[in-house]
Amino acid sequence: MNRLGNILTPRLGLAVLALVLAAAPFGFANPYQYDVAIHVLINALVAVGLNLLIGYAGQISLGHAGFFGLGAYVTAILSANYGWPVLLSIPAALVVVGVLAFLVARPILRLSGHYLAMATLGLGILISIILRTEAGITGGPDGMVAPPLSIAGMNLYSEVYWYALVAVLLVLTVWLALNLIDSPVGRALRAVHGSEVAAQVVGVHTISYKVLIFVVSAVLAGLGGTLTAHYSGFVTPDLANFIYSIEFVTMVVLGGMASTFGAVIGAVILTLLPQFLTGFDDMEMMIFGLILMVVIIFMPRGLIPALTRVLPGVRR
Template sequence: MNALLHGRLTGLLALGAVIAVLPAFLPNNFYLDIAILAGFNAVVCVGLNLLIGYAGQISLGHAGFFGIGAYASGVLVGSYGWPPVLALLAGAVFVGLLAFLVAKPILRLKGHYLAMATLGIGIIVSIVLRTESGLTGGPDGMMVEPFRIFGVELYGEKVWYWVVGVFLLGVVWLSLNLIDSPMGRALRAVHGSEVAAEVVGVDTARFKVLVFVLSAVFASVAGSLFAHYTGLITPAKADFFKSIELVTMVVFGGMASTFGAVVGAVVLTLLPQALTVFQDYQQIVLGGILMATMVFMPKGLLPTLAALVPARRRA
């Protein structure tokens, strides 16, 4: 256990070091922008990994929570003059309550029934955002006011890079602590066997709802900050394809691996940019890479690579 905790601490320090030194190797704001987008995706994937990787509960609608958070900030700040911090918190509370209400019935389902139910949630959110044009701007989206805190406006890629970097570190730290807590052990028990977990006294329904709400709140806060950073949000950020993209990042990086979720989000955010040299064949090459990874690295990218590193001999 001490070795495991040491490894997680080392990983957290390594992530912090990468975030700290990375700007020195990024030549311009375009690359900073890509790094920021990767950070937002990583935050959502860390939360989604708690749900999928540790609790074993699939969700194909998490982009809906990301979109609600984004539009909550956009509408409350732009149309009603709320302070951005208060709008962000209000969006997170609303998403948390919504996730709690829908989690109670749908998490009783299993397998493809659960997948279809979560997919339905995402589709409903996407439809509402597209049709309520008077409030959300419809398919064209809406402009979002800059993020201000204590009268100071967060502006520019360099500032936002550090905001997102610190946010990601905080989410990863929280996730690692949760995994080592009684709740984390309960989630792993639920993933292994719900029946066995209930036999030993684990309230499986309660823990599944809690992790679903927590992962939804992570997505909401990321969506709010994303909206303020980009200054423009559209319903595309809450649709089915975005949800599939997020799940793919988690699976690609390695389920039940917090750092794997970060790696998966970063790689699949950067990879499409690197594959632009293939022009019309970009999506075909990307699909081929994903299939090859799943065939030869079924546990995900990071766990497979970590298994190749010789373990230290125990003292």
């Protein structure tokens, strides 16, 4: 019976997520609400990938906004400056992000603790500086135009179509994350998180698994960047800003580390909360910080792990 519950609970959660995403548009009254929802889903997609790295592998990254911005710029440059079809420039951007992540992962992931945090922070800042200073390629601080996404010869301008596309991609990302967690790779990642030395003793090649999940997480961040670029139609170096890296990490921590659905919930809360605080003018950021502080103090493991104590059937 326990085995059956373990199998059904993630599937049930995935089904509920898909139903919520399918039903949500019926409550949208205008294009602005679609716009906010699209940004929520893109952030959730990035947070799910970052949760694999932080929550399951136990490796901190404060530079994922760099991969987000790099993905946005590579697809914008290829499609706007070189005339690539967007459906080709997006995969090309993900390859570039993945290759960069692979090249830097092995030396960076040999570090741990605050040394690892500082190294990833430096990487993100370096990417941001390059995007800002290489004006001949990136447009510099002013940014550059990103052509619209075209499918079957039709440009996607409508928020309705964009919402449907991003919702499907989020469901697929969550499904892949859940399957990865239940695979031998996921068990190896949890072993690395628990004790890297113990994992090595039992034959787990820890650095290989850390590099793998770092690349997967970076590519998902890059995917979020490419979607943002072609949805908004414009990219600026601010996409790689350090503050966005902190926001992505906060989404994971708020929802609950080592919880895929927690990462989604954290992204929803952290993206929507400022929308409800706009009426407080100068106090907006103070209230925002206070709410986060209260949650972290009273639910240090995040929202979903806190719920599991009350509702044992809730997991992942």
